Amino acid sequence: MKWPANVQIKEVGPRDGLQNEKAFLSTEDKIHLINLMSRTGLNYIEITSFVNPKWIPALSDSLEVAKRIERVPGVTYAALVPNLRGLDKAIEADIEEVSVFMSSSETHNQKNINKSIGDTFPVLKEVVQEAQMAGKNVRGYISTVFGCPYEGKVSVNNVIQVADKLLEMGIREISLGDTIGAASPKQVQIILENLLKRYPIDKFAMHFHDTRGTALANVLMSLEMGITTFDSSAGGLGGCPYAPGASGNVATEDLLYMLHQMGIQTGINEEKQLEAAQFIQERIGRALPSRSLQVFTGRPAPTVNEGGE
Amino acid sequence: MKWPANVQIKEVGPRDGLQNEKAFLSTEDKIHLINLMSRTGLNYIEITSFVNPKWIPALSDSLEVAKRIERVPGVTYAALVPNLRGLDKAIEADIEEVSVFMSSSETHNQKNINKSIGDTFPVLKEVVQEAQMAGKNVRGYISTVFGCPYEGKVSVNNVIQVADKLLEMGIREISLGDTIGAASPKQVQIILENLLKRYPIDKFAMHFHDTRGTALANVLMSLEMGITTFDSSAGGLGGCPYAPGASGNVATEDLLYMLHQMGIQTGINEEKQLEAAQFIQERIGRALPSRSLQVFTGRPAPTVNEGGE
Secondary structure, eight states: OOOOSBOEEEEOIIIIIGGGOSSOOOHHHHHHHHHHHTTTTOSEEEEEEOSOTTTOGGGTTHHHHHHHSOOOTTOEEEEEOSSHHHHHHHHHTTOSEEEEEEESSHHHHHHHHSSOHHHHHHHHHHHHHHHHHTTOEEEEEEEOTTOBTTTBSOOHHHHHHHHHHHHHTTOSEEEEEOTTSOOOHHHHHHHHHHHHTTSOGGGEEEEOBOTTSOHHHHHHHHHHHTOOEEEEBGGGOOOBTTBTTOOOBOBHHHHHHHHHHTTOBOOOOHHHHHHHHHHHHHHHTBOOSOHHHHHHHTOOOOBSSTTOO | OOOOSBOEEEEOIIIIIGGGOSSOOOHHHHHHHHHHHTTTTOSEEEEEEOSOTTTOGGGTTHHHHHHHSOOOTTOEEEEEOSSHHHHHHHHHTTOSEEEEEEESSHHHHHHHHSSOHHHHHHHHHHHHHHHHHTTOEEEEEEEOTTOBTTTBSOOHHHHHHHHHHHHHTTOSEEEEEOTTSOOOHHHHHHHHHHHHTTSOGGGEEEEOBOTTSOHHHHHHHHHHHTOOEEEEBGGGOOOBTTBTTOOOBOBHHHHHHHHHHTTOBOOOOHHHHHHHHHHHHHHHTBOOSOHHHHHHHTOOOOBSSTTOO
16 A cells, blocks of 8 residues: 655644634633644644634634744744635734635535625635735635535535636645545545546645544545645544534544554654643543543543533 | 445444443343344344453343343344353353454463463363354454554564464454554554465454544555454443543444445444444443444533533
8 A cells, every 4th residue: 555655734723623612712822732733843733713703702812822822933824814804814913824715515605604605716816816915825625525514415526616716716725624524435535536637636635524433544545545734633622513512623643643653754743742632621621532632641531421410 | 446345343342342331231221232232233243251250340240131132133142251161151141153362462461361372272272162062153352463552562473373373273253453442554454464365354353442543544444455344332332441531442333434435335224323322322421432423412522520610
C-alpha cells in the first residue's frame, strides 16, 4: 500500500470546535489554547471566525483573540470570513490566510448562510478578490460533501460544480467537509476519483467528523488516494449541531497517533498536542471525544446519570 | 479498491465487553441483552466465559445465563473456556463453539493466565481435543498481537509461532487481538502479509479495540487484505484494563455503519443492534464509547465533573 511520507494537519479546534461547544471559553483561555497549539509543531491553526456575533456568540471576541495571541514564526494563523465585513476584521487582526465557506447542498447552504448556492458565488468572489488584493491566501470549505442533514445524499455533480466555481475564483485549496460525519471510505473514493479527473490532488484537503467512528478509516482511504492535508480538532472539540451528543471533528491526537504509527511525518509532537487538548478539556468541563486523550488523561469515563440516578 | 461482498460479525459484547465493565449486570439483564442480540440478524454471539469466578466475578452466573437464554435457530452461541473445567461447564450449558485464548507476548501470557507461553500449549491442546471429541468447533484468540502492555512491541515471529501451534491443534479460526488498541493500518498489513504466506485468509478474524480511534481504519485495511470476519462489541462495551477510561472493543454499530455504507453485507439490522446497545448502555449507567449509539440516543455528553462545580 502506498501512503504519502508527509502530511500537513490544519488544526481547526479554536474555530470549528469552539463554535459548536455549549460552554463559552474566556478570551484568556482561548489565547492560552492557541499559544499551546503554536508550540506543538503545528504549522497551521485556524484560530477563529469573523462572523456576526449574533450568529456565533461563542466567538464574539475573535478580534481580541487574534490580536493578543503570540505569533510563532512558521505557523500560519488563519480565520474564517463569511463576507467583506469579516474580511476587514481579519485584515485588521493581521490574519495570514482566510477561509470562505459554502455548502454543496442547496438546503444546507440556504439554512447556514441564508442564500441560494447561486447567490453565494458572487459574494464569495468579492471576498476572494479583496483578500487576494490584500495579499492573503484564500481557502474554501465545501460543507455537506458526504451528506446533508436536510437532503440526505448529495450528488457528486453538485460538489464538482461548487469546486469548479471556487477554484475559478482563485481559491488555493478546497477542504471537503463531512459536515454530518456520514462518510464511508467508499464515498471518499468516489468523490475523490471524480474530482481528481479535473484537478491535481494538492487542491484538496479532507475535513472529517467522527460522528459515527469512521473518520480515521476515511483518512486512510484519502491517504491511499494521495491526499496530504487533513483538518482536525484538538480533543475532537465541537459536536454536531444536527446530532446532540455526537462527536465533532476528528481529534487531532487520534489522527496524529495513526499517522505516526504508519510512519507518516507531521512535524507535530503528540504529547504537546495532548497537553493542549487536556487543557481545553478541563476548561470545557466535559470528556472530549478524542480516544487518545482519554488514554492520556486516564480518567474514568463519566457516568450517564449526572448527579444521581 | 477491492473489498469483500460479505462480512461476518462475531458479537463479543456479553463476554469481552461485560468482563471489563465495573458495573455488574443482573443475570436477567444479561439474558435480555443476549435475547435482543439474537434478533438483530447476528449469527454468532459469544455469550460468556466459563472462567473461575474468582478471576472474573462479573461473569460468575455464566452457566445460568447460558442455560436460560432463548436459542434462535441460525445463531451460534459461543463461550470462552480457559481449561477442562471451563469446557465441562460449556458442554453442560450446550454451548456450540468454544474459544481458547493465549498471548503472543510472554509477560502478558504470564500475568493473564499464570503460565509461560510454552506451558500454555499443552493445556490448550487438551481442551481442544476434548472439545472436538464433544463435537465442538474451537476458536483461538491470540492477545497482544499488535502490542503488549508490559513489553511494548511484539515481534511478528512470536505471533506466527503461536498461530502455528494453535492451528496444528485443529483450531478452526484464530482471532488476532489488538488487546491494548495500539494497532495502525500499517501494522495490520505487516502482520497479515506474514500470516498469509503460511495460511489461507479464512483462518483469521480481526479483533480490534478502539482505544486510540483507529479501529475502523484497521478494519478497512483488513478488508483490503481480504479479511471477512470481525469481532465487535455492542455499544463498544468494555474498557481497557491497561488504560482507565479508555474505549474497549470496536462498537458493533460503528462497524455495521461503515460496512453497510461501503455496500458490504452483514445480514444485521442496524437499528435493532442499536436498540440492544441502548438497552445495555442504560443498564451500565454510563455513556458507552460507540459513536453511532450517541447519534442514535441523541443524549448530550455527560459532564466531566460528576456532581461537582
